[in-house]
Amino acid sequence: MTDVSARPEEPLGTKMPDTSAAGRTLAVAAGAAFIAFLDLSVVNIAFPTIATSYPGTDTATLTWIVSGYAIAFAALLTPAGRLADALGRRRLFALALAGFAITSLLCGLAPGADWLIAGRVLQGVAAAFMVPAALGLVLEATPREKIGAAIGAWSAAGGFAAVVGPALGGALVEAFGWRAVFLINVPIAVALIVPGLRLPGGDKTSRDALLPDPLGTVAIAVGLGALVAAVTEGQSWGWTAPGTLVALLGGGALTVFALVRSRTHVSPAIAVSLWRNRQFALANAGSFLFGASMFAWLLAGPLFLNAIWHYSVLESAAALTVGAVASMVTAVVAGRITTPSGQRWVGVLGALMATVSLAWMSTDAFGLEPALWSAWVPAGLLGGGGVGIVVTVLGTAAASSVPPQQFAAGVGMNLTARQVGGALGIAMLAAIFAASHDALRGFHVLFAVCAAINFAVALLLALPARTTSTN
Template sequence: MTTSQSAATAATTPAPDAPPRTPMERVALALASGATFLAVLDTTVVNIAFADLHKSFPTEALANLTWVVTAYTVVFAALLAVAGRVADVVGRRRLFLWSTVLFTLASLGSGAAQGLDMLVIARAVQGLGAAGMIPSALGLVLAHTPAPRRHAAIGVWGAVGSLAAAVGPSLGGLLVDVWGWRAVFLINLPLGVAITFLTVRKLAADRTDGRRMPDPIGTVALALGLGGLVFGVTQGSDWGWTDSRVLGLLIGGAVCTVLALVLSRRHSSPAIEWDLWRSRVFAGTNVSSFFFGASMYAYLLSSLLFLNTVWRYSELKAGLAVSPGAFAAAFGAVVVGRFAGPSRQWLAVGIGSAMFGGSLAALYGLLGTEQKYLEIMLPIGIVAGVGIGAALTGISNAAAAALPADRFAAGTGLLMTSRQVGGALGIAVFAAILSNAGMIGPHGYLRAFLASAICAGAAAVSSIGVRERAGR
C-alpha cells in the first residue's frame, strides 16, 4: 500500500464509537494539511536555493544570505506561542484565514524582491504568517474532529508535513535549475490562493469563548524573549559565543522570557496559560518535543550538507537522495495515527526516537568519504524517517489528548515553540561542531550525527516520563 493510500485509509476509516464524519471535519483537515504543506515546503526548498541566490546578489557575503533563512526561523519561533494563544481568543478560523493571506502575499513579495533587504523583510513576514497558520490549523482540526478520530487526523496532518519535506529538496532543486530562486517562493501562490478561497467559502466561523486578548506587555515580552534566544543561538557560531551581540541577545532573551512567565502568573488573561503546564502529560510532551527538535533539525541540515560537500552531490541529487526518508516519515506518521491508541502514544515517541537515534549512531559508525548510498545512506535514512514520523505524531497526539477543547491552538503553539527552540539549538551545536572540525572531510558531520543521536536518546528517555505522568 502506498503512503497516500494509507493516508486515505486513516482519514476515512471510522474509529470505534465515533459519530459520522461531517463535511466540516473533512474541510478542516484538508485546509490545515494544505497550510502545513505550504509552511514546511517553504522551509525545505529555500535551503537548496543558496547557490543561485549568491549569483543574484554576488556582492553579498554568504553570512548575509543566511538571513533569508534566519529571518523566517526567528520570527516563526518567536510568535508560535503568542499566535496559538491569540487563535483561541479571536477565533481559529479568523487567524488561520488572515495568516494564510499574509503568508501568500509575503511569498509574492519574496519572489519579486529586487534586493536582499527586501527579501529578508518579506521572509520575516512569511514567518509571521506561518506562525499564525500552524497552531490555528491544528486547532481547527482538533476542534472539528471527535476525540476517537483525532489520532488518525493528526497522523494525516503529520504525514502531509512529511510529504512536503520529502518533495521540498527535490522540487526546490528542480525549480532553481529551471526558473531560478524566485520560483521557490512563487510556487506558494496557487496553493495559498486556493486555501484562502476555500476557507472563506467552506469553513464556518468558530465560536470564541469571550475571553480578553492576552496581556500585551507579557505577550511582547514573550515574543522578544523567544526571538532573542533563538536569534542568539542561531548566530552564536558565526559571531562567536562570547561576542557582545550574542551575549546581549541571550541574556536579554532570557530576561524577557522570565518576565513573560512572571507576568503570566499574575495576569487574569496571561500570555502563557500556566494551567496547561499543570498537565504532566503536556509538560512531558514539550520536553520530548524540545529534544527531538534539536536532533531532527540538525540531522535534516547535516545530511543534505554531507551529501553536497563530502560526496559532492548536486543540490538536486542531494534532494532526491534524502526524499525516501521523508516519505518513510509520512508512512510512520500515518501508522501511528491509525493504529496507536491513546495509551500507546508514549510507545510511539519512545520507539520512534530510539529508531531515529539508532539510525544516527549507525551513520556515525558507517559513513565515510566513499559513496555508499544504496548500501548505507538509503536504508538508514528510511529507518530514520519512520522513526521521525512515529515520534512526531506520538508527541502531537499525546499533547492533544491532554489539552482542553478551548486551548487547542494555545497548546499547539507552545508545543511547536518547544520544537523550534530545540531545533535552533541543535543547528547551532551542529554549526559549532563543524567550525571546530574545520569542515575537513566527513569528521565534523559524523560528530554532528553522534550529537543528534544523543538528543534523540534524550527524547526516547523523556517518553517514559510521559507514560508515568499519563498514568497518574
C-alpha cells in the same frame, strides 16, 4: 506517555464533530502545514544561488534570509496560538493564508537583499499565525477517537515538507531559478483561502472573548525571537560578542518576565497553566529535544550528499525522497494507534529507530565512497520512519492534554518548543563543523550527537503519563 483519553471533558452542549467536515478541515490544514514547514528548509539549498544574485551584500547579512523566517516563526507561535483561540481560528487562519501569499510574492519579486530579508521575516510571521490556527480547527472538527489519526495526517504533511524541502528547492532552482521557491507558495495559499473560509467551527466563544495580555504577548515574542536569534547566529557573531550576549540575556529576561506575568494575568499571553499537566510538559520537553536532532539531521543530509559523496542537486533530491516517504507513511500509521500504552511504546520505537539510523550514519559505513543502496536507503527508511512516528506521538500527546478552548495555544507552545530546539540543533551543527578540520569527521560527530539526543527522547517517551487538571 501519550494518553489520548485523558483530555479534559468537553463543555456541556459541545456538538459531536461531523466526519465529512473533519476531512475537509484536515485537507486544508495539511496544505497549510506543507507550505509553512516547506519554507523552513526549502531555502537552504537555494541560498548559494541567492547569494550570487546579490554580490554586494555581505554573507553574514544574507544568512538572515534563512534565519529571519525561522526566528519569526518560532517567536510568534505561542502568542499566535493564544490569539487564534481569542479571535477565532477560522478568521485568523484565512487572514494568515492571505498574508503568506502576499509575503511569498514579495520574496519572489524582491529587488534587493533587504527586501528579501524583510519579506522572509514577514513570511515567518504569517506562518506562525497560520499553523496553530489550522491545527486548532482540525482538533475542533475531529471526533475525539480520531484525534491521533488526524494529527498523524497533519504531521505527515508538515514532516514531508520539512524532509523534501532541500530536494524540492534544488529542483525548482535548477529548473526556474531561486525565485521559484517563494513564488510556488502563492497559488497554493490562494487556493486554500476559499475553502478555509468555509470550514466549520473556529468562531470565538464567550470563554475565549478576552484578547491575550498585549504586554506579555510582545515580551514573549521579542524574548523568544532574541533567544533564537542568539542561538542561530551565535556561531557567526561570536558567542562572547556583545550582540550575542545582549540577545541571550535580554531575550531570557523578557521571556522570564512574560512567564511570571502570565501566572497572574486574567488573560495571559502564555497559558502557563497547561504546564501543570505532566503529559503536556513531557511532550514539550520531548519536542524540544527531538527538534534539535531532527533539524540538524535534515540540514546535514543534503550537505553530506553534496560535500562528501558529490551528488548533484537532482541526485540528492532522489536520495532524500526515501526518508521523506517513510516519514509520511509512519506518521499516518502512528496516528491510527489510539490506546495510551500503544501510543507510548510506538513513540519509543520511533525514537529508537531514529537513534539506530543516526548511529549507523556516524560509522565508516558512511565514508568517502557513495553507498546509496547498502547504507543510505536503509538508514533513510529507518530514520525517516522514526521521525514520522515521533513527531506524531509528541503532537498527539500535547494536543490530547489540553482543553478544547486552548487547542491553538497548546499547539503553538508545542511547536515553539520544537522550533527553539531546532535552532539549537542548527547552532550545534555549525559549532561541530567549525571545530572539525575534517569534513567527514564532522558529519560523523554530528550524527553521533544526534543519535544520543534521540536515545534521550526514547527514555522520555517511555515515562508513563500522570495527568492533572489544566483548568
